[in-house]
Amino acid sequence: MKSQRYVSDELTHFVGRDLMAATNADSKTLEEQLYERLVSILKEGQLKTGGKETGVNADPSIGKEGMTVEHVITYEVGSRSLQKIFDPAVICFCDIPVEDIGIHVSKHSPFGLAFSRGFLLERGTNPVLYLAEDTKVGEGAGTLGSLFIDEMNRALHLLSELQLAHSHPAGAPRFQGVQGLPHGVTHDATLIHQFLLIHVFAFVKAFRGDSADDDPENYYMEREWRRYGDLDFTLEDVCRVYLPRRFAKRLRADLPDYYGQVTFVAEAKS
Numbered sequence: 001m002k003s004q005r006y007v008s009d010e011l012t013h014f015v016g017r018d019l020m021a022a023t024n025a026d027s028k029t030l031e032e033q034l035y036e037r038l039v040s041i042l043k044e045g046q047l048k049t050g051g052k053e054t055g056v057n058a059d060p061s062i063g064k065e066g067m068t069v070e071h072v073i074t075y076e077v078g079s080r081s082l083q084k085i086f087d088p089a090v091i092c093f094c095d096i097p098v099e100d101i102g103i104h105v106s107k108h109s110p111f112g113l114a115f116s117r118g119f120l121l122e123r124g125t126n127p128v129l130y131l132a133e134d135t136k137v138g139e140g141a142g143t144l145g146s147l148f149i150d151e152m153n154r155a156l157h158l159l160s161e162l163q164l165a166h167s168h169p170a171g172a173p174r175f176q177g178v179q180g181l182p183h184g185v186t187h188d189a190t191l192i193h194q195f196l197l198i199h200v201f202a203f204v205k206a207f208r209g210d211s212a213d214d215d216p217e218n219y220y221m222e223r224e225w226r227r228y229g230d231l232d233f234t235l236e237d238v239c240r241v242y243l244p245r246r247f248a249k250r251l252r253a254d255l256p257d258y259y260g261q262v263t264f265v266a267e268a269k270s
Contacts, residue, residue, distance in 0.1 A: 014104065031111075047230065
């Protein structure tokens, strides 16, 4: 049982933020779309990841022969914002107590589902590493976000070149003239490459430290956890569903086998 109010025994995923951001429909039509998505997820028993196929994604085949760093990480051309670099294929959850969930609902969606922390820990879910990209570092007053981008890419390019050096002795500029490297070196470079992308960089969450609490991009307020890849579950695994009160009777009719908690939240705004 938690001993502090600011942590929760449940981790919550809210559905349909893309619909909230993209739709021009009135609030009633929007809520219908959000409700249908929530029920579809609950019936299918699967939360699917976002993320681009060419981004830092759930395919651990990165580092195969002939695959360079450009194949495994993408970002907005010319961007120096960490918020725009990664598009990892992860499922996101917030660690926010029920009593304080309102600010998160207002940023995302009034429809969501929660699982116990223990259930998600058994399935590889982990807190993100928050990085205030506007933090100043060094004498030149550069930012941590800019430094992280430069050093991250330096590491990935080096590892990519090490991987290619075994089968292509002159295939990477750093290793021109080298007659190949021991297989153990290139194998280790592949494993490190995969580890950094899947278990480190996919869990980095950038935000601006000077953002207001209600800023939609103040991600620090979310206390986010992530799972890499899709999440399969049963209705029995769901410990709570969030939705506006007017959908309560409909939920019971659509999901008669759901016996978990139902929490009512404010309706979506148009």
